[in-house]
Amino acid sequence: MGTDGYDRYREEVIGRANVADTAELVDFYHDLEAQHAGALWTVANKIEPWEPATESVPIVWRYDRLRGHVLRALDLVTPEQAGRRVVYLANPGRRDVTAAVGWLYSGIQVMGPGEVASSHRHSASALRFIMEGSGAFTNVDGHKMTLGRNDFVLTPNGTWHEHGVSEDGTVCTWQDGLDIPLMNALDANFYEVHPELQQKVGFPIDDSTATWGNAALRPAGETWSKRYSPLLKYEWEPTYEALCRYARVTEGSPYDGLHMDYVNPHTGGPPMTTMGASMQMLRPGQHTKAHREVGSFVYQCAKGSGHSIVGGQRLDWKERDIFVVPSWMWHEHVNGSDREDACLFSFHDLPVMRALGLYRVEGLTINDGYQPLIAA
Numbered sequence: 001m002g003t004d005g006y007d008r009y010r011e012e013v014i015g016r017a018n019v020a021d022t023a024e025l026v027d028f029y030h031d032l033e034a035q036h037a038g039a040l041w042t043v044a045n046k047i048e049p050w051e052p053a054t055e056s057v058p059i060v061w062r063y064d065r066l067r068g069h070v071l072r073a074l075d076l077v078t079p080e081q082a083g084r085r086v087v088y089l090a091n092p093g094r095r096d097v098t099a100a101v102g103w104l105y106s107g108i109q110v111m112g113p114g115e116v117a118s119s120h121r122h123s124a125s126a127l128r129f130i131m132e133g134s135g136a137f138t139n140v141d142g143h144k145m146t147l148g149r150n151d152f153v154l155t156p157n158g159t160w161h162e163h164g165v166s167e168d169g170t171v172c173t174w175q176d177g178l179d180i181p182l183m184n185a186l187d188a189n190f191y192e193v194h195p196e197l198q199q200k201v202g203f204p205i206d207d208s209t210a211t212w213g214n215a216a217l218r219p220a221g222e223t224w225s226k227r228y229s230p231l232l233k234y235e236w237e238p239t240y241e242a243l244c245r246y247a248r249v250t251e252g253s254p255y256d257g258l259h260m261d262y263v264n265p266h267t268g269g270p271p272m273t274t275m276g277a278s279m280q281m282l283r284p285g286q287h288t289k290a291h292r293e294v295g296s297f298v299y300q301c302a303k304g305s306g307h308s309i310v311g312g313q314r315l316d317w318k319e320r321d322i323f324v325v326p327s328w329m330w331h332e333h334v335n336g337s338d339r340e341d342a343c344l345f346s347f348h349d350l351p352v353m354r355a356l357g358l359y360r361v362e363g364l365t366i367n368d369g370y371q372p373l374i375a376a
Contacts, residue, residue, distance in 0.1 A: 019041060019042075052328035054296075054326040054328065055096075056091050056093045056094055056099070056102055056326035056327075057093040057311075057326065058311050058313050058323070058325065059092065059323065059324060060317055060321055061323070063108075063131070063320035063322070070110050073085050074110060078115075079111065079116070080118070084109060085109060086107040086176060087108050087110075088106070089106045089107060089108070089322065091324065093326075097181045097184070097185075100298050101298060102296025102327055103182035103349060104177065104178075104179060104181065104348075105178045105179070105180040106175060106298050106322065107175070107176045108131070109128075109176050110171065110172070111163065111171070113170065113171070115165055117162055118194065119160050119162035119197060119199045120160070120162070121157075121191075121194075122157065122158075122189065122190060123157050123188055123189045123191075124157055124178045125156055125157040125272045125273070125274050126155040126177065127152065127153065127154055127155065127177045127271075127277060128147070128152070128174045128176060129175045129300055129302075129345055129347075130147050130151045131172075131320050132320070133165070133169065133171050134148070134172070135166035135168060135169015137163070137164055139161060140154070140161045141161070141199075141202075142199060142200060145205070145206055146205065147174075147233070148235070149236060150239075150302045150303075151233055151234065152239075152345065153233050154231075154233075156226075156227075157272070160194055162198060162199060177298060179275055182274065206233070208232040208233060209231065211230070212231035213231050213233070213235070213238070213265075218265065218266075224266045227273050228273065229266065229271040229272070230266055231271075234262050234271075239260075240303075243279065244281075247281060247283070252283075254289045255291040255363060257283065257286055258283075259281075260278065260279055262278065262279070269351075275347055275349060276350050276351050277345070277346065277347040279343060280333075280343065282344070283341055284335060284340060284341060287333075287335075288333045288334075290309070290330045290332040290370060291331070291363040291364060292328050292329055292330045292364075293328070293359070293361045294327055294358055294360045295327055295348050295353045296324070296326055297324060297346050298323075299322065300321070300322045301317045301321050301342070301343070301344055301345075302343040305337065305342060306334045306337070306342050308323060308331055308332065308333045309331065309332050309373065310324075310325050312330070314373060316336075330371050332370060
């Protein structure tokens with residue numbers, strides 16, 4: 001049987017059972033439904049597809065279009081009223097859950113000078129990527145950190161945390177990323193407000209970065225037994241410097257450019273057990289080749305501008321824009337400038353995929369590794 005013949009066989013016979021709906025079978029299906037059961041052959045290809053069949057769709061949220069709505073929330077609700085003053089991002093393909101892509105949640109939070117949200121903790125792991133403003137801070141289990149543009153911050157699951165802006169600061173926005181949809185799908189989510197609403201600062205300001213943020217140096221005698229990174233804030237300046245140094249000695253990946261992962265300095269693994277994060281640099285004019293991975297990605301442009309082709313669709317982006325790549329979907333990136341580099345921050349669920357032995361990646365082998373564009 002030739003390849004085309006096998007594909008038809010797989011679709012018509014194996015994937016979609018070749019069973020005619022006789023009157024007797026229809027009665028049988030109704031009887032099963034009354035018993036809260038069903039015949040597997042009627043849904044086999046739906047519940048066990050040949051490859052990942054995501055409902056998430058490629059989409060870009062343009063910050064300049066959302067920013068006015070985000071800032072308007074400052075006048076409409078207080079942090080006390082809202083709990084968290086956030087505009088969440090809803091993938092139009094995920095009508096069943098509130099998710100940006102796959103089982104990942106994203107939102108844009110805004111706070112004004114002098115505001116502090118109540119301290120809380122939850123089963124979901126969370127991260128922040130600072131978008132704009134000055135004076136922002138977060139307090140994680142007593143570790144208070146000052147935050148600046150493009151800083152990447154952890155609030156691991158089960159940790160008390162609160163966010164705010166100093167009295168002398170400006171309006172601040174940041175992207176929140178959480179695995180809330182995954183926790184809810186597992187029926188494992190808890191949420192708790194701190195009994196005193198605010199927690200005390202128990203360590204010197206920015207002690208996490210001073211202790212663990214020294215690249216190849218590790219403090220002698222320091223131990224760490226928790227499942228998340230002891231480095232809670234990854235600053236933008238040393239991250240960008242690391243990419244620039246890396247660029248001097250390597251061509252990087254043909255699929256992701258100069259690509260570096262944020263890691264737990266104690267273990268070398270991902271910062272948290274369920275979510276990882278990366279920063280990648282595209283050289284001026286660079287157009288990466290297409291590949292696909294088992295895992296969902298939320299990107300935010302940290303520097304420059306360009307576009308990505310995701311599932312054959314072109315998504316244009318510039319600084320602070322957010323876009324997504326659904327699982328097992330071809331994607332490639334293009335730096336729109338021939339003079340300056342572009343940087344993309346991303347967070348993803350690859351730690352889950354790898355821990356479960358599900359991760360898979362492949363490059364596109366046709367058309368020189370580039371996707372054809374699908375007409376809009």
